[in-house]
Amino acid sequence: xxxxxxxxxxxxxxxxxxxxxxxxxxxxxxxxxxxxxxxxxxxxxxxxxxxxxxxxxxxxxxxxxxxxxxxxxxxxxxxxxxxxxxxxxxxxxxxxxxxxxxxxxxxxxxxxxxxxxxxxxxxxxxxxxxxxxxxxxxxxxxxxxxxxxxxxxxxxxxxxxxxxxxxxxxxxxxxxxxxxxxxxxxxxxxxxxxxxxxxxxxxxxxxxxxxxxxxxxxxxxxxxxxxxxxxxxxxxxxxxxxx
Numbered sequence: 562x563x564x565x566x567x568x569x570x571x572x573x574x575x576x577x578x579x580x581x582x583x584x585x586x587x588x589x590x591x592x593x594x595x596x597x598x599x600x601x602x603x604x605x606x607x608x609x610x611x612x613x614x615x616x617x618x619x620x621x622x623x624x625x626x627x628x629x630x631x632x633x634x635x636x637x638x639x640x641x642x643x644x645x646x647x648x649x650x651x652x653x654x655x656x657x658x659x660x661x662x663x664x665x666x667x668x669x670x671x672x673x674x675x676x677x678x679x680x681x682x683x684x685x686x687x688x689x690x691x692x693x694x695x696x697x698x699x700x701x702x703x704x705x706x707x708x709x710x711x712x713x714x715x716x717x718x719x720x721x722x723x724x725x726x727x728x729x730x731x732x733x734x735x736x737x738x739x740x741x742x743x744x745x746x747x748x749x750x751x752x753x754x755x756x757x758x759x760x761x762x763x764x765x766x767x768x769x770x771x772x773x774x775x776x777x778x779x780x781x782x783x784x785x786x787x788x789x790x791x792x793x794x795x796x797x798x799x800x801x802x803x804x
């Protein structure tokens with residue numbers, strides 16, 4: 562009887578240790594979550610303590626973390642959602658920044674990178690004025706930068722309406738300048754697209770429909786935009802790519 566009791570105790574102890582160990586493991590964060598540390602401090606990804614915080618409760622936004630009783634790190638400046646504009650403003654996305662300080666902003670960096678031939682610059686070297694660009698929206702080739710736009714595949718307003726309104730300024734800046742969401746296209750076609758979503762607008766070039774929807778969905782997933790919207794876009798993407 563004593564042996565049986567000892568065996569049961571050992572089993573219970575083993576199970577308890579396994580459970581304890583599981584809960585002691587650090588939570589694996591998705592790429593852009595807000596981390597609420599065990600001490601109740603809310604760390605956005607631009608917090609200098611973000612990467613050091615291994616044990617935490619994840620939140621989608623800083624507002625949600627703060628409403629749960631969390632607090633900001635000392636000296637951290639954050640513009641709360643209720644002090645932000647209630648509607649979309651393009652200025653909320655700091656786009657066309659010069660990341661590397663070479664006087665070419667992100668628009669011209671992309672014109673330079675996506676050119677399929679040699680490029681020519683303005684006299685001060687800060688603008689790309691000529692090159693060769695293949696436009697996936699129309700299938701046409703352009704040689705003057707004045708004839709093309711750098712389009713946000715997922716429009717800034719669409720991102721705002723599906724989650725970006727609650728992002729930090731830094732995350733919105735990264736989104737607005739991220740090459741995975743940028744294409745060099747015919748300016749007239751881009752203007753006809755405006756802020757329409759892939760559910761409302763597809764490029765004239767039907768051969769690009771599957772790739773366009775796939776890229777659009779990739780951006781939504783990468784930036785964790787509204788899940789219901791992702792599902793609707795995924796459904797369309799599957800239909801377009803099945804043709």
